[in-house]
Amino acid sequence: MAIFKGAGVAIATPFKENGEVNYDEFARLIEFQIENGTDAIIVCGTTGEAATMSEKEHMDVVKFCIEKVNKRIPVIAGTGSNCTETAVELSKLAEEYGADGVLLVTPYYNKATQNGLIKHFSAVADAISIPIILYNVPSRTGCNILPETVVKLCKEYKNIVGIKDATGNIAQTSHMMQIADGCIDLYSGNDDEIVPIMSVGGQGVISVLSNVAPRQTHDICQKCLDGDFKSARELQFKALPLVKALFSEVNPIPVKSALKMIGFEAGPLRLPLTEMEPEHEAVLREEMKKFGLMK
Template identity: 60%
Template sequence: MSIFKGAGVALLTPFNEDNTINFEELGKIIEDQIAGGTDALIVCGTTGEPATMSYEERQSVIEFAVKTVNKRIPVIAGTGANSTHTAIKLSEQAKEVGADAILVVTPFYNKCTQAGLYEHYKAVATAVDLPIIMYNVPSRTGCNILPETAIKLAKEFENIVAIKEASGDISQIADLAAMNDGVLDIYSGNDDQVIPILSLGGIGVISVLSNVAPKDTHDMVMSYLEGNTKKALSLQLKYLNVIHALFSEVNPIPVKWAANIMGYKAGGLRLPLTELEESHKKELELAMKNACII
């Protein structure tokens, strides 16, 4: 059974002025996401800035999300690390506080081989009996899960159930779909490729766009899955300029600024991330106005 179908939000983490986590605002954002029709909550993924959080902060955000959601939708915890030992520790902590599943990015910086990727995910899957979504984003990690490796892992470990595909390589994703044989759910990891990946058998998206447009991102996916491809495509194209602007600088720089101008107290970013450049602010604001987000 799939963890979710539809649009899961890659949730940002709001900070106070002193860069501590703003749990009050996080609660408000979560409630607004649920009200907007978001199908799953992904916390401490890339958009949530976990790379600059301590173990304790990551655990506290996951635990807070689990308690706030209270089983209304799945809570998926980002527990990836460049050390397998650390990924296991974070995954165990996520299970302890009640996460429904974990999102495990490929080990960044190490640039391990396919054999190394296999052993990494094998170790996590063996240590923690939660459903696992593998996260393939080579542009950020320097490491690419090839289709053969992903399928092998899914066939051998029953709790490796899905992959977030953010390689941007539609040909590779087509190869993955062709050899899938129903063992692995495929989620788009790129908001500008939702419809193409759904057309290859994907069942949803883990989305940055959902932070600012949860209902339409949900509707985009579900319209496609329910056969209304015309509506789905119109929503994909409606938000294309917003999506481009949300990635004008490295995620989550633009989406945090977007959340702030929407009225959320998203706060700033922890170094080495810095504030969105003025030219990109204008680009994003115009795109959001044209899409009737603000």
């Protein structure tokens, strides 16, 4: 049984002008997501700027989100690290706080071998009992989990249940699902590939787009789950210009600008991320209007 099916939002973390987490606005953003049909919340991932949080701050945000959602939809905590011991400790805390699952990115910078990846993810799986979704994003980590490695982990550990695939390599993804024999819950990690990923057996998406368009992203996934790929494809095509604008600079720079455009006090980004370039912001604003998210 998948942790969730449909659109899970990789939720942004609002900050105050002094750099502290804006918990009041975070609560408002969580409610906006639930009210508009988001199927799960993924907290403290890339979009949530977890890389610039202290471990205490990171887990305070996770705990707040879990308590605010209060089991209305699943909450999946980003607890990955390039240090295996840190990933284990964060994952244990997430389980203690009541997370429905954890999302574990491949160890970045270290560039582990496939054997190293197996040992890394196995250490976390041995330490917790809640479900684990692996996160494969080689463009950010410099490290690719090969299909055979994913299948081995999912078959050997009952709590390693799936993968967020942001490889952009549909051939690799298709091969992985071909050899998986149904043991992998697959989620698209790219908003422009929801329909292709779901067409090869995906359960949904872990989405940046959902921050500003939760209902529309949910609907793309639901059409796929209903077998109506023609309608899903049409919705996906309609969203592509906005998705392109949301990734015109490194995530989450554009999406925090987009949240401000629709009335959320998303606040500043933490260095080394900087505010969106004016020419890119103008394009984003235009695409937000075209998509019907603002006047």
